[in-house]
Amino acid sequence: MLAHKDEHFSGRSGWLRAAVLGANDGLLSTASIIVGVAAASSATGPVLVAGLAGLVAGALSMAAGEYVSVSSQADSESADLAREARELTRNADSEFEELVGILRTRGMSEATARQAALEMSEHDALGTHAREEIGLSDALAARPLEAAAASAIAFLVGGIPPLIVAAVTPFSGLAIAVSVVALVMLLALGAAGAKLGGAPIGRAAFRVAFWGVIAMAVTYGIGALFGTRL
Known part of the structure; x- marks a missing residue:
């Protein structure tokens, strides 16, 4: 019989956070740069250069x-694991009793807690103490390269659409077109992130879109105030 394996939202937290933040920042910052420069310029060229540079x-x-x-998070986790490994070597008995106490606070009887602690320790003592005592696990471990790649790729994915819209839209309607596309994408991004993370979709989408509108409005105002088209 095949073992049943559930997929939980918390296991996605690392890459989901990086991907959602990256896409949101890429979309919003690129769109805001384009809108702001468009308000300060009289041609498409400077807008595209600024948007591409920002992207x-x-x-x-x-x-x-x-x-x-x-x-930095990974370094902290490694330091905690190293300290826990030393404690298991120097004070194995006290560490075992500490594990028993943790299991008892979770509802186990004395006998059950001791048996569970013994079996878990025999299987993987360091992994057990890392998980039960300091809250570390493989599913939630810090992965710097994975997070960095996800952020960069997501930023590019989020920032390319407003740049394309700016390239194909006549200058007279460029700022409006980019703002509308960015707003729609922000709503979709907020909804998708909420869906993947198991959060309420409507609230998340509104939150992302609201702050996006504020950012684009502010940058447009700055461009119009200090640009060539006052």
């Missing part, structure tokens, strides 16, 4: 930032 720089920045952040 490339943003993707690299997201990857670097995510890598550094998640690497």
Whole structure:
């Protein structure tokens, strides 16, 4: 008989966070740059150059930032695991009793907790203490390269559509077209992220779209105020 394996939303948290944030930032920052520069310019060329530069720089920045952040988390996890390994070597008995106590707080009787602690420790003592004592597991482990790649790719995926819209739309309607496309995509992105993460779809989509509208409105206002078309 095949074992039944459930797929839980929490197991997606690492890559989902990086992917959603990357796509949202790519879409919103690129669209905002395009809208702001369009408000300050009188031709499409500068808008496209600014949008492309922002797209490339943003993707690299997201990857670097995510890598550094998640690497710091990974370093902390490695330090905790190393300390736990030393404790298991030096104080095996006290660590075992600590595990029994943790299992008892979760509803097990003394006898059951001791038997479970014994079997779990024999199977994987360090993994058991990492999971039960300090909350670390393979599913939620920090993966810097994975997070960095997801952020960069997602940023590019989110930022390319407004750039394409700007390239094919006449300059007179460029800012409006990019804003509309960005708003629709923000709604879709918020809904997709909520769906994958098991969160309420409507609230997540509205939240993403609301702040997107604010960002584009502010950048447009700055462009119009300081640009050539006052």
